[in-house]
Amino acid sequence: MSVFQAVITGTGLYQPPHVITNAELVESFNRYVELHNEAHASAIAAGEMAALTPSSVEFIEKASGIKQRFVIDKEGVLDPTRMYPRFAKRGDDELSLMAEIAVDAARKALAAAGRKPEDVDTVLCSAANMQRAYPAMAVEIQQALGAGGYGFDMNVACSSATFGIEQAVNAVRSGQSKCVLMVNPEITSAHLEWKDRDCHFIFGDVCTAVLIERADTAVSTEQWAIEGTRLATVFSNNIRNNFGFMNQAEDADAQARDKKFRQEGRKVFKEVVPMAAAHIEAHLQSLGHLPAGMRRFWLHQANLGMNQLVIKKLIGQDLAEAGPDVAPLILDRYANTASAGSIIAFHEHRADLKTGDRGVICSFGAGYSIGSVIVRKL
Ligand code: CO8
Numbered sequence: 001m002s003v004f005q006a007v008i009t010g011t012g013l014y015q016p017p018h019v020i021t022n023a024e025l026v027e028s029f030n031r032y033v034e035l036h037n038e039a040h041a042s043a044i045a046a047g048e049m050a051a052l053t054p055s056s057v058e059f060i061e062k063a064s065g066i067k068q069r070f071v072i073d074k075e076g077v078l079d080p081t082r083m084y085p086r087f088a089k090r091g092d093d094e095l096s097l098m099a100e101i102a103v104d105a106a107r108k109a110l111a112a113a114g115r116k117p118e119d120v121d122t123v124l125c126s127a128a129n130m131q132r133a134y135p136a137m138a139v140e141i142q143q144a145l146g147a148g149g150y151g152f153d154m155n156v157a158c159s160s161a162t163f164g165i166e167q168a169v170n171a172v173r174s175g176q177s178k179c180v181l182m183v184n185p186e187i188t189s190a191h192l193e194w195k196d197r198d199c200h201f202i203f204g205d206v207c208t209a210v211l212i213e214r215a216d217t218a219v220s221t222e223q224w225a226i227e228g229t230r231l232a233t234v235f236s237n238n239i240r241n242n243f244g245f246m247n248q249a250e251d252a253d254a255q256a257r258d259k260k261f262r263q264e265g266r267k268v269f270k271e272v273v274p275m276a277a278a279h280i281e282a283h284l285q286s287l288g289h290l291p292a293g294m295r296r297f298w299l300h301q302a303n304l305g306m307n308q309l310v311i312k313k314l315i316g317q318d319l320a321e322a323g324p325d326v327a328p329l330i331l332d333r334y335a336n337t338a339s340a341g342s343i344i345a346f347h348e349h350r351a352d353l354k355t356g357d358r359g360v361i362c363s364f365g366a367g368y369s370i371g372s373v374i375v376r377k378l
Contacts, residue, residue, distance in 0.1 A: 006172040006212055008165075008375060009220035010115070011347040012108030014101045014185075014207035018074035022057040022067055022201065025078070029200055030054040032080040053197060060201040065304025069204030069335035071189045072097070083194040098131040099140045102183040105209035106145055113211045113220040115179065120211075121149030122177040126164030127184050128157045128338040128366070129191050133245060141183060149177065157239070158300055158365020159231075160184060160339035161208065165361070165373050166229040168212035180212045186338040191241060193260040202302075203261070204335035208343035224350075224375040227358070230283040232370045238264040238271070239366035263366075269306055276300075276364040277313035283372045289358065291315050296359035298349065301331035301341030324349075339363060353377050 033052040043049040060066060071077055076086035087097060095103070102125060110117060123145075125138035130153055138151030156163040161184045168180035188203035215225070242252075243259040253259075276299075284291055291314040299307045311327045328349035330341065337344060342363045353359065354377065361373040 003173050004175060005215035006169040006226045007215045007218050007378065008210060008224040008226060009213050009218045009222070010109040010111070010113030010211040011343065012105040012110070012112065012209040013344060013347050014105040014108075016070040016072045016101075016205045018071050019068050020071055020074055020077065022060050025201060026055045026057050026060070028078040028080050028083075029194070029197070032083060032195060035080055055197045055200065063303075064201065065329065065332055066201055066335045067332045069201075070206060072101075072187060072205050073189070077189060077194055085189045087190070095144055096131055096137070096140060098125075098127075098137050098185045098187060099144055101187070101207040102137070102141045102185040102209070103144050105185070105207040106141065106181055106183055109181065109209035109211045112222070113213070113218075115211060115213075115219070117145040117147050119179050120145065120147035120181045122168070122171055122180040123147055123149070123151030124154060124164045124167060124180065124182045125151065125185065126154045126156070126160040126182060126339060127186055128155060128160060128188070130155065131187070137185070145181075147181065156233075156339075156369045156371070157367055158302070158336075158338050158341070159363040159367065159369035159371045161210070161343050162229070162361060162363045162371025162373055163231055163369070165210060165212060165226070166231055166371065168210075169226050169229055172212060172214050178214050178217055181209060182212060183207060183209045184338075184340045184343060186340045188261075188336070188338055191243070191260050193257065193262075196257075198265065199261060199263065202336050204337050206334060206337040206340045206344065208340040208347060210343060223378040225378055227374045227376055228283065228287050229371070229373050230279065230286075232275075232279055233367045234275070236271070236366075236368045238267045238368075269303065272364050272368060272370075273306055273309045274313070275368065276362060276370055277310050279370045280310075280314060280360055280362055280372050283374065284360070287374060289374070294359055295353055295357040296325075296349065297327045298342050298345040298359060298361045299327055300363040300365060301329070301334065301345060302336045302365065304329060304331065338365070350377075
């Protein structure tokens with residue numbers, strides 16, 4: 001079997017039109033709490049129901065590092081009588097919302113790589129949730145762009161992008177594909193429980209796109225050799241969403257709390273930090289590299305403290321003090337964007353790296369799942 005070198009030749013980012021600051025988010029959440037507690041005042045007074053507790057900007061920033069998030073619809077989310085986005089229903093003959101934002105990010109990645117849609121022979125749509133069961137989002141994106149070949153969807157929650165990159169690399173290395181478009185449309189606002197104080201601040205919408213091509217036919221002025229990819233999964237219920245096609249057959253309530261994002265945030269923090277650091281270290285070691293030799297770590301963007309700890313474990317306190325230069329932060333502006341986070345970091349924070357510089361793109365999240373991609377600037 002042939003083995004071709006795979007390179008990243010371009011990235012693209014779709015940024016939604018609306019920003020919700022923590023102050024705006026907390027104001028609407030606290031209004032929802034007031035309305036809820038007023039409406040259930042007698043049940044609360046009788047001890048039949050617990051009163052809801054307000055949220056706070058200080059807690060959110062201290063616990064997570066998040067300062068704002070981008071969303072596709074702001075009004076619905078901030079309406080204290082609604083608390084979820086409002087999307088106009090589209091007909092089957094119209095481009096779906098997930099495909100629309102994927103096409104936007106894809107076109108930007110193609111332009112950056114000096115490619116046309118018809119050069120693409122594989123489309124992977126890899127995200128934490130798909131808008132529908134079928135046909136695959138990737139096939140709709142392929143058609144909307146005018147790409148060739150084939151496409152398919154995949155979902156590994158927050159690790160969808162790094163797992164997608166490995167599939168792209170394998171397709172290129174085997175000679176199966178020449179030019180793979182991997183997109184991560186994350187409409188997290190539609191499956192976040194905005195009424196839950198423990199998690200209402202966590203997510204934001206976005207879409208990222210990465211073009212992975214055969215090195216010998218790539219034309220981009222900027223190329224990144226993919227030196228290795230490594231994936232790992234370990235089952236955990238600590239991040240879970242039970243929404244699915246069997247809900248109706250189980251006579252389950254489609255609006256019940258377990259049909260949206262739920263997590264044991266503390267447990268996730270404690271369990272995933274050592275797993276992610278050990279994963280990156282072992283992956284680097286297998287290629288003869290040390291963490292301290294990496295110019296940059298583009299990490300999953302879930303929690304500031306989590307990323308600081310991962311970096312400290314990898315390169316020690318002294319080097320870790322270089323902070324954002326070693327591990328850039330984007331979650332302050334974008335919040336957690338599920339699989340897109342590490343790719344946004346790579347997209348926005350790589351221009352200053354020089355030929356020969358190495359870095360690691362790493363995601364971690366539900367599953368648990370961890371994916372690392374070691375890249376070198378050509
Ligand atoms: N305002 C004020 N106080 C609050 C709030 C709030 N909003 N929320 C909780 N508190 C209180 C709690 O009640 C608690 O009070 P007490 O001490 O009196 O009991 C106190 O603050 C501390 O609460 P926690 O212990 O929960 O707070 P933490 O310091 O652990 O912070 C975090 C919570 C920020 C969630 C943190 O645990 C964290 O970030 N953990 C890591 C989570 C993580 O990485 N998850 C990955 C999930 S992403 C993923 O895999 C993709 C899933 C698919 C995408 C889904 C899209 C919707």
